[in-house]
Amino acid sequence: MSSQAFLSDLFSLDGRVAVVTGGSSGIGRAIAGALARAGASVVVVARRESELVATVDELAADGCRAAWVSADLGTRGGVAAAAEEAAGVWGEPDILVSSAGINLRPAMDELDEGVWDATMALNLVAPYLLGQRFGPDMAERGFGRIIHISSQQAHRAFVQSGAYGVSKGALESLARSQAEAWSPSGVTCNTLVPGFVMTPLNARLSADPERTAALAARTMVGRNGLAEDFAGAAVFLASRASAYVTGQSIFVDGGFSVH
Numbered sequence: 001m002s003s004q005a006f007l008s009d010l011f012s013l014d015g016r017v018a019v020v021t022g023g024s025s026g027i028g029r030a031i032a033g034a035l036a037r038a039g040a041s042v043v044v045v046a047r048r049e050s051e052l053v054a055t056v057d058e059l060a061a062d063g064c065r066a067a068w069v070s071a072d073l074g075t076r077g078g079v080a081a082a083a084e085e086a087a088g089v090w091g092e093p094d095i096l097v098s099s100a101g102i103n104l105r106p107a108m109d110e111l112d113e114g115v116w117d118a119t120m121a122l123n124l125v126a127p128y129l130l131g132q133r134f135g136p137d138m139a140e141r142g143f144g145r146i147i148h149i150s151s152q153q154a155h156r157a158f159v160q161s162g163a164y165g166v167s168k169g170a171l172e173s174l175a176r177s178q179a180e181a182w183s184p185s186g187v188t189c190n191t192l193v194p195g196f197v198m199t200p201l202n203a204r205l206s207a208d209p210e211r212t213a214a215l216a217a218r219t220m221v222g223r224n225g226l227a228e229d230f231a232g233a234a235v236f237l238a239s240r241a242s243a244y245v246t247g248q249s250i251f252v253d254g255g256f257s258v259h
């Protein structure tokens with residue numbers, strides 16, 4: 001067997017269909033690109049059409065199969081409609097990546113019910129609803145990959161974690177519950193845990209050179225994360241290669257969490 005055939009057997013996503021929420025920006029966009037370049041047909045879901053179109057155009061120019069669905073995943077109706085529309089493009093997905101997320105960061109004393117509800121709706125309820133919509137079908141077909149994007153704030157308080165840290169802690173628990181339910185049927189469910197990644201989500205912090213340098217120094221690798229750092233881990237978790245990895249929280253953080 002050639003090395004190319006060996007690698008394809010392990011990691012190729014040819015013939016797979018993937019849905020990536022938040023796939024038009026930051027970590028989600030890098031993951032959507034990696035899955036598409038590894039052979040999957042990818043549907044990216046987010047609200048802003050301009051970003052969705054730019055993402056899909058870039059992938060199409062690279063010869064990938066990509067499409068977009070615009071939806072507000074912060075509402076239950078929006079999630080349901082997005083799931084139907086996404087499944088209508090190339091059929092039911094084999095791979096679901098939940099990367100859409102918000103981090104509103106009010107001080108704890110000012111954390112009102114609106115912020116709490118909005119955070120839970122997008123960061124936790126949407127991944128739960130999408131799992132309920134797609135997970136049983138994946139199990140029925142005998143193959144599936146569910147990948148959530150959590151945060152180091154699921155494990156430690158960090159710059160006003162507030163509702164955000166709670167939502168991410170629960171998201172990792174959700175992955176374990178989904179793994180328990182569907183792994184016997186070939187559906188693995190895992191979480192990627194970023195440290196500090198330079199994306200639009202934390203544009204304010206990223207623009208502060210002193211604080212970003214201090215955060216980089218807290219990693220072992222010596223720099224902050226880039227969206228592209230998630231490509232390899234995402235392809236691994238989406239592929240056949242990870243069939244025996246399930247219910248796990250996998251840190252992609254340059255060693256930040258263990259330093």
Ligand SMILES: NC(=O)c1ccc[n+]([C@@H]2O[C@H](COP(=O)([O-])OP(=O)(O)OC[C@H]3O[C@@H](n4cnc5c(N)ncnc54)[C@H](OP(=O)(O)O)[C@@H]3O)[C@@H](O)[C@H]2O)c1
Pocket residue numbers: 021022023024025026027028029045046047048049051071072073074098099100101102103122149150151152193194195196197198199200201202
């Ligand atoms: N960057 C970091 O340092 C870091 C660290 C730990 C964890 N994370 C997690 O990683 C994931 C991706 O973050 P990122 O840094 O890549 O953020 P980002 O660049 O801000 O991307 C967020 C994505 O979510 C979409 N989105 C936001 N609200 C939405 C809604 N109501 N409905 C549908 N889509 C929505 C955005 O598109 P629209 O605005 O157009 O809808 C965008 O595509 C998030 O879950 C985040 O919590 C990031």
